[in-house]
Amino acid sequence: MMEDQNIEWKQSWRDEYLKWICGFANAQGGKIYIGTRDDGTVVGIKNSKKLLEDIPNKIQNKLGIVADVNLLKENGLEYLEIVVSPWTFPVSYDGEYHYRCGSTKQQLRGNALTNFIMAKTGMKWDAAMISNITVEDLDKESFDIFRREALRSGRMTKEDLDISNAELLEKLDLMENGRLKRAGAMCFYRMPEKVISGCYVKIGRFEGSELLYQDEVHGSLLIMADRIIDLIYLKYLKATVSYFKETRVETYPYARDAVREAVFNALIHCNWADNVPIQIRIEDDAMFVSNCSMLPFGWTVETLLGSHTSKPYNPDIARVFYRAGYIES
Numbered sequence: 658m659m660e661d662q663n664i665e666w667k668q669s670w671r672d673e674y675l676k677w678i679c680g681f682a683n684a685q686g687g688k689i690y691i692g693t694r695d696d697g698t699v700v701g702i703k704n705s706k707k708l709l710e711d712i713p714n715k716i717q718n719k720l721g722i723v724a725d726v727n728l729l730k731e732n733g734l735e736y737l738e739i740v741v742s743p744w745t746f747p748v749s750y751d752g753e754y755h756y757r758c759g760s761t762k763q764q765l766r767g768n769a770l771t772n773f774i775m776a777k778t779g780m781k782w783d784a785a786m787i788s789n790i791t792v793e794d795l796d797k798e799s800f801d802i803f804r805r806e807a808l809r810s811g812r813m814t815k816e817d818l819d820i821s822n823a824e825l826l827e828k829l830d831l832m833e834n835g836r837l838k839r840a841g842a843m844c845f846y847r848m849p850e851k852v853i854s855g856c857y858v859k860i861g862r863f864e865g866s867e868l869l870y871q872d873e874v875h876g877s878l879l880i881m882a883d884r885i886i887d888l889i890y891l892k893y894l895k896a897t898v899s900y901f902k903e904t905r906v907e908t909y910p911y912a913r914d915a916v917r918e919a920v921f922n923a924l925i926h927c928n929w930a931d932n933v934p935i936q937i938r939i940e941d942d943a944m945f946v947s948n949c950s951m952l953p954f955g956w957t958v959e960t961l962l963g964s965h966t967s968k969p970y971n972p973d974i975a976r977v978f979y980r981a982g983y984i985e986s
Contacts, residue, residue, distance in 0.1 A: 662759055663687035666695050670708055670737075675719050675750055676764075680757035681741035682722055682748040683765075683773070684955070687757060692736030701734030708737060720748050747777045768928060768951055776954040782930055783840035783971035787852065790837055792823045796847035799877040800825070803845075803981050810982020829977060840973035843929070844878045855932035858885055858924075862893050863940050873934075878924055878974065882983060885920055885937075886913065893939045911944060921983050923948040926970040 663685065665677055670691050681687035692702040702708065705728055712726050716739075725740040747754060754765040754773060765773050775781060800822055807813040818825070822845075826832045831841030843849045849856040858881055861871040872888060874881050896907035923935045923946050931949035938945040952961060953968040969975035978984045 662757055665689045665760075666693040666697055667691050668694060668700060669702065670712065672715065675715060676753070676755045677757070677762050678716055678724060678739065678741050679720055679748050679750040679753075680755040680762040682720065682724075682744045683754060683777075684743065684757040686741050686743040688741070689739040690736060691739070692734070699731040699734050699736050702736055705735045705737065712737070712739065720750060722748055745777070747774055768931070768949075769954075771930075772951050772954050781972055782928070783838065783843070783973045785839045786833060786836045787839055787842055788836060790842045790846055790852065792826065792832075792837065795822060795842070795845040796877055796880070799845040799847065799879045802879045802883050803977070806981040806983065810980075812980045812982050829980065831973060831977070838973055840971060840977065844974060844977045846877055847880070848875075849877055850875070853929045853932065855934050856929050857881070858935045858937065860885070860889065860893060860937045861939065863938055879977070879981070882921060882924060882978070882981075886917055889916060889920075889937070889939070910942075916944070918984075919944075919946045921978060925975045925978055925984065926950045928970065 663681075664687060665681075667674060667689060668691075674689060677689055681689070690697070691708065692705075693699050709726055709728060713724065716722060716724050722744055724742070725738075727738040727740065729736055729738050754770055756763050756765055756773065763769075771782075803825075804818045808815060808818060817828070820828070823832070826837070826841050826845075829841075831838050831844070839852060842852050843856060846852065856878075857876075858874040859871060860874065862869045872892070874885050874888065876884075890909065890913065894909050894911070896909045899906045899908065920935075920937070927935060927948040928950045933949045935946070935948045938947075950970050952958075953970075956965075956968075975984065
């Protein structure tokens with residue numbers, strides 16, 4: 658049997674294997690067998706009695722968790738089975754966070770660590786409270802855009818929308834105990850760069866590696882969503898012209914709905930904490946829309962391309978865009 662995401666084979670015990678146990682606990686759990694070759698062949702251990710006492714104590718003292726350590730026998734040879742359950746809270750080894758991915762152990766750092774901690778604790782970056790911006794500081798145009806689009810999409814009724822801005826924010830779950838969530842400020846505050854620098858969009862027209870011209874789109878996320886698509890089609894894309902009888906027909910190289918989806922998803926799923934703006938690069942035969950973000954923790958590209966549940970990186974921002982009719986659920 659080969660090693661996989663839930664199985665690890667080791668010939669002898671070393672304390673560094675506590676990192677592997679940490680990785681299993683932070684992932685889907687798994688088993689480590691001590692006294693086996695990499696192919697699972699049992700070679701046995703000589704100090705099984707001592708290890709049966711030492712390993713559980715080391716796991717508890719170093720990792721703060723409990724794992725089952727079982728003595729097994731095969732062909733007269735003793736070996737150990739360490740059974741690690743997945744834990745709902747993050748497990749660390751001397752301040753390091755390890756994660757089992759496939760048949761390898763990875764130490765989590767940077768964005769991967771942040772994403773992991775948020776996934777384990779249920780916290781989301783856009784749900785954090787802010788104290789330096791109030792409802793009175795928010796932008797009238799952003800609220801007007803939201804009310805117009807939410808009514809037009811049918812996602813909210815006129816009665817739903819004919820309330821004060823504060824009540825609307827409460828209904829959208831963008832306030833808590835009278836304080837704005839970060840998502841509320843980013844969607845409705847005209848200067849979100851005061852909340853997080855880098856919250857804007859850069860658009861550039863390129864010919865090869867040469868930048869021909871560019872624009873920066875600033876404002877709340879709703880203002881950016883309202884303006885970017887028109888800007889791309891009016892200034893950056895060239896339509897081919899044909900005629901059907903006497904009617905002039907303009908055909909653009911990309912379907913507008915596809916561009917909308919790409920841009921809106923970039924706004925919603927961006928890891929704005931990286932302070933890097935969304936970048937849209939437009940060439941004669943290609944358009945690239947990029948942001949700083951990550952797949953949900955534990956996902957691969959195959960997960961994304963297959964049938965999967967919806968896991969927005971910023972669920973509160975996604976909820977606003979959904980109510981505005983910009984995205985589906």
